[in-house]
Amino acid sequence: MIPALVQIDGLTKRFQTGGGFLSRPRAMLAVRDVSLTIGKGEVLGVVGESGCGKSTLARLVLRLIEPTSGRISFDGTDLTGLAPAALRQMRRRMAMVFQDPYSSLDPRYSLAEVLAEPFRVHGQALPPGTVEAMLEAVGLPATLAASHPHQLSGGQRQRVGIARALALRPDFVVLDEPTASLDVSIQAQIIALLADLRDRLGLTYLFISHDLGLVRYFCDRVLVMYLGAVVEVLPDTRTAPRHPYTRALMQSNFAPDPSQRRVIAALTGEIASPFALPPGCAFATRCPLASDRCRAERPVLSDDPAHPVACFHPQ
Ligand SMILES: Nc1ncnc2c1ncn2[C@@H]1O[C@H](COP(=O)(O)OP(=O)(O)OP(=O)(O)O)[C@@H](O)[C@H]1O
Helix, strand or coil: CCCCCEEEEEEEEEEECHHHCCCCCCEEEEEEEEEEEECCCCCCEECCCCCHHHHHHHHHHHHCCCCCCEEEEEEEEEECCCCEEEEEEEEHCCEEEEECHHHHCCCCCCHHHHHHHHHCCCCCCCCCCHHHHHHHHHCCCHHHHHHHHHHHCCCHHHHHHHHHHCCCCCEEEEECCCCCCCCHHHHHHHHHHHHHHHHCCCCEEEEECCCHHHHHHHEEEEEECCCCCEEEECCCCCCCCCCHHHHHHHCCCCCCCCCHHEEEECCCCEEEEEHHHHHHCCCCCCCCCCCHHHHHHCCCCCCCCCCCCCCCCCC
């Protein structure tokens, strides 16, 4: 059994929206009662359609937003009860790589300034040669230190994003669709770099992706989310999925438009509204196997620790 780095218990996030001039305030559950453990050195994939709560879950784990309820512990320390100064210390051990290297790097700064920033923010001295060493660690020539982001290719920019995330030597990194805006050949290089860095630095990753092929290739376990809840945790990428939603996901693909990333083919029926979730299984409106019980009662993740699934009719 791998020791846990991140432990989440009953994590829930409710967003309040509206309440303006002509709109009623409405509450929506973006993350619903999620419990999970991420082992040290593990790559845990998170998949699901647009809006299912993947990024919200990641932001909760990093404590960038406050949970409505539930607990997060990091390497044995409860983050939910931590005072701001102690939380800042803990945050140095966590980092995030964003989808879009174009917008996440400030064009006004040189790479040397971009890579020095995490040290400045945390009041840490920057030993001479650090920036050059950071560039080389992600496969970029040290001579690029004086360049600006617009002088780089997309793949090079993402390498800089990765170097910046790793500046303070974190243990845990959230990768939020890190290759989604890159060409396929460049994607493979970035994934190879991330895999190599994990091995060299003993990193633990939470890998959010719409690319199921990539998830299968790169991740140890896969968390499948539907409307804020975890519906299945695949113990590895070879085991056949048991939840009808995961099976549909694996048999089809996402729509190419990122704002419309719904599963195309394999599923009919409307996605339930996150503002008015049905009393039973949230997937019942699209599930080919839905029964009266599914529409009345909400399934919870099964006790099987090796392959939990939240379904009354698992395959
Ligand atoms: N700050 C916020 N205020 C209100 N609602 C929010 C906020 N952040 C996210 N949401 C809502 O929470 C739900 C989950 O959003 P989230 O970004 O976590 O989904 P996602 O699975 O990461 O989607 P995508 O794949 O498109 O990035 C969505 O319905 C979204 O509109």
